[in-house]
Amino acid sequence: MKVYLAFMQALCAVLLTGMSLAGLACEDLDILDAWVREPPPNAGVAAAFMTFRNRGLAPLQITQMASASFASAAMHETVTSGDHVHMASRKVVPIAAGEKVKFEPGGLHVMLMQPNRPLIAGMTVPLEVTCETGTRRFDLVIKRD
Numbered sequence: 375m376k377v378y379l380a381f382m383q384a385l386c387a388v389l390l391t392g393m394s395l396a397g398l399a400c401e402d403l404d405i406l407d408a409w410v411r412e413p414p415p416n417a418g419v420a421a422a423f424m425t426f427r428n429r430g431l432a433p434l435q436i437t438q439m440a441s442a443s444f445a446s447a448a449m450h451e452t453v454t455s456g457d458h459v460h461m462a463s464r465k466v467v468p469i470a471a472g473e474k475v476k477f478e479p480g481g482l483h484v485m486l487m488q489p490n491r492p493l494i495a496g497m498t499v500p501l502e503v504t505c506e507t508g509t510r511r512f513d514l515v516i517k518r519d
């Protein structure tokens with residue numbers, strides 16, 4: 375019995391250590407004011423906006439986004455050069471320790487492609503955000519602006 379207990383304690387220690395080393399997925403990442411602009415009926419795309427805050431003491435990077443409600447999701451930036459406006463894709467969005475990064479109309483945004491159901495104001499859709507430590511799920515509210 376004593377041997378068994380010692381073994382269980384050792385196993386727990388290993389599990390706990392392993393967990394603290396790996397950390398929780400994006401645990402220092404907060405999402406504020408997250409919303410999706412209600413698109414016109416039958417639109418193939420929608421845009422999402424939010425503010426991310428890094429509460430941690432180390433920089434972090436958002437490397438990927440996805441949503442179970444859409445065929446795909448991508449980070450985009452609206453770029454204006456002269457009188458041309460286009461969207462550039464962003465593979466990585468870094469957030470310094472203690473800083474915020476805003477995804478807002480006319481700037482960074484999340485492009486959501488091919489919704490799998492109608493998007494109506496008041497509904498929520500999930501957003502999976504991947505950073506170095508894993509993938510974290512947030513909810514986005516669909517709003518009419």
Ligand SMILES: [Cu+2]
Nearest residue numbers: 450461483485
């Ligand atoms: Cu875009």
